[in-house]
Amino acid sequence: MQQASGDILELRGVSRRFGSQAIVRDVNLTVEAGKTLVIIGESGCGKSVTLKLLMNLIRPSSGQVNWWGRPVASLTEEQQVQQRLRFGYLFQMAALFDSLTIYENVAFSLRQDRTRNQREIDDIVHARLREVGLDSRVVGGKKPAELSGGMRKRVGLARALAMDPEVMLYDEPTTGLDPIMSDVINELILNTQQRSQMTSIVVTHDMHTVRKVANRVVMFYPLARLGPDEPQIIFDGTAEEAFETCDSRVSQFVRGEAGDRLLELAAA
Amino acid sequence: MMSSGTVQCDAPTPIHLLGKVLVNFIVLMGDVAIFTVRMLRWLLRGWPQGNVLWPVFYQIGVQSVPVILVTGGFIGMVLAVQAYEQFALMHMENQLGTVVNVTLLKELGPVLAAVMLAGRVGSAMAAQLGTMRVTEQIDALTALGANPVSYLVVPRFLACVMLIPLLTLVADGVGVLSGWWFSSQVLGINSFYYWKYSRSFVSSYDLWSGIVKSLFFGAAISILACHRGFHSRAGAEGVGQAATEAFVFSFIAILAIDFLLGFLMMELFQILLPKPGLGG
Numbered sequence: 324m325q326q327a328s329g330d331i332l333e334l335r336g337v338s339r340r341f342g343s344q345a346i347v348r349d350v351n352l353t354v355e356a357g358k359t360l361v362i363i364g365e366s367g368c369g370k371s372v373t374l375k376l377l378m379n380l381i382r383p384s385s386g387q388v389n390w391w392g393r394p395v396a397s398l399t400e401e402q403q404v405q406q407r408l409r410f411g412y413l414f415q416m417a418a419l420f421d422s423l424t425i426y427e428n429v430a431f432s433l434r435q436d437r438t439r440n441q442r443e444i445d446d447i448v449h450a451r452l453r454e455v456g457l458d459s460r461v462v463g464g465k466k467p468a469e470l471s472g473g474m475r476k477r478v479g480l481a482r483a484l485a486m487d488p489e490v491m492l493y494d495e496p497t498t499g500l501d502p503i504m505s506d507v508i509n510e511l512i513l514n515t516q517q518r519s520q521m522t523s524i525v526v527t528h529d530m531h532t533v534r535k536v537a538n539r540v541v542m543f544y545p546l547a548r549l550g551p552d553e554p555q556i557i558f559d560g561t562a563e564e565a566f567e568t569c570d571s572r573v574s575q576f577v578r579g580e581a582g583d584r585l586l587e588l589a590a591a
Numbered sequence: 592m593m594s595s596g597t598v599q600c601d602a603p604t605p606i607h608l609l610g611k612v613l614v615n616f617i618v619l620m621g622d623v624a625i626f627t628v629r630m631l632r633w634l635l636r637g638w639p640q641g642n643v644l645w646p647v648f649y650q651i652g653v654q655s656v657p658v659i660l661v662t663g664g665f666i667g668m669v670l671a672v673q674a675y676e677q678f679a680l681m682h683m684e685n686q687l688g689t690v691v692n693v694t695l696l697k698e699l700g701p702v703l704a705a706v707m708l709a710g711r712v713g714s715a716m717a718a719q720l721g722t723m724r725v726t727e728q729i730d731a732l733t734a735l736g737a738n739p740v741s742y743l744v745v746p747r748f749l750a751c752v753m754l755i756p757l758l759t760l761v762a763d764g765v766g767v768l769s770g771w772w773f774s775s776q777v778l779g780i781n782s783f784y785y786w787k788y789s790r791s792f793v794s795s796y797d798l799w800s801g802i803v804k805s806l807f808f809g810a811a812i813s814i815l816a817c818h819r820g821f822h823s824r825a826g827a828e829g830v831g832q833a834a835t836e837a838f839v840f841s842f843i844a845i846l847a848i849d850f851l852l853g854f855l856m857m858e859l860f861q862i863l864l865p866k867p868g869l870g871g
Contacts, residue, residue: 404738414730431735432737
């Protein structure tokens with residue numbers, strides 16, 4: 324299979340099991356440079372696992388993950404650590420280090436890199452916090468537990484952006500936030516993408532996010548509801564196509580309709 | 592139930608259960624061994640940064656001092672109380688210091704200090720790392736270009752291996768003093784004879800054998816606690832279980848190491864300082 328020139332990340336026949344339970348099965352997915360790919364799907368269908376597989380935070384049970392055309396399995400542990408600095412990752416619950424201050428959280432990867440002096444680190448931390456609408460003089464000395472959920476998400480975004488990554492991965496960036504704060508996060512994703520032509524991969528349930536940021540949408544389907552030979556990615560297209568498709572599985576999800584799901588759950 | 596010449600087992604027999612326990616134990620041991628090798632590889636690559644190391648040293652070392660003082664203090668007094676009656680029956684009360692101090696330095700000081708630290712430090716480490724695991728903070732470390740084993744496990748290993756022997760020395764010192772105080776002030780034993788017999792029978796080998804044991808106890812506590820924390824299951828129950836397992840596994844490891852090292856050191860002692868008349 325010839326790799327397209329713009330593809331920077333690739334999953335090739337990737338499967339992942341946890342114990343006896345398969346979560347991701349034989350997934351082929353490429354991520355194009357400079358575009359925003361949004362992954363949608365029901366809870367438990369393997370979206371977040373796929374995001375972690377893309378960054379090799381978890382290893383595939385079978386198949387191959389490629390970064391910039393090179394199999395991740397062929398990289399040494401040190402090379403992987405270095406390559407990961409090209410990524411930014413916004414975790415679902417922000418995953419801020421609760422023993423560190425906000426300043427230390429945002430400065431973390433800059434200090435790990437050991438190529439910048441303290442003044443440069445200060446400047447970057449202040450700039451990144453400012454970009455997400457936070458004043459480092461106000462929040463810099465606080466611990467994550469002292470911030471609201473929306474502020475923690477924004478700090479998580481500032482931390483992920485600190486190293487000027489080439490690829491940003493967002494795991495349910497608007498989950499648990501009020502509609503206004505959700506839109507703030509969507510705007511920040513959009514601004515980041517537009518400003519630096521960054522490649523973004525967003526896992527979300529939020530169709531407002533899909534409409535706002537997606538260049539391309541793929542939909543995962545739970546393996547429990549698929550036949551043994553059916554592909555797990557049931558849709559691959561634009562956001563408009565996702566809303567207009569005649570595939571009932573996709574249209575039911577994007578419109579948020581329960582359909583006969585309640586009866587199925589009761590029967591189970 | 593027989594069918595087509597084969598025996599079908601519907602319920603697991605005790606042999607099945609025993610086999611399962613054995614397999615799980617071997618898998619766990621293998622996993623801990625791999626985890627230890629990974630940790631040692633990162634340790635050899637470089638010393639952790641001070642801003643990572645010092646808070647861990649403070650938590651494990653300084654904050655454990657009160658627990659160790661209490662533990663050491665009571666061990667010395669309990670030993671004096673328990674041994675006094677037996678020695679009094681043989682009219683050997685003046686030699687009480689011998690048994691108190693030998694037992695304290697060689698055995699109970701290191702073991703009880705390690706058990707207390709497994710409870711205080713080991714459980715706390717497992718709970719902290721387990722919480723970091725379930726809140727994705729360990730994944731975040733990886734995503735931000737740090738290796739979690741290097742960043743989290745190596746400093747804890749170093750702190751336990753370097754500080755638990757020191758804390759054991761503190762426990763020994765407090766235990767020796769409390770044992771003497773109780774013997775002389777409460778049981779009425781003459782201090783001169785108490786120390787005279789102690790000096791005659793307690794050797795530096797007793798002290799060093801206890802310290803060597805505590806080095807291994809420290810290593811076992813840190814590795815097992817970090818391993819359980821890294822493999823914590825999700826939720827409060829999962830983190831709680833990781834903390835409990837860290838203590839239970841450490842406790843068993845302390846007893847096993849104590850037995851093995853005690854046996855090896857006894858053999859070593861016989862080789863280095865053979866006693867005439869022993870072993871033909």
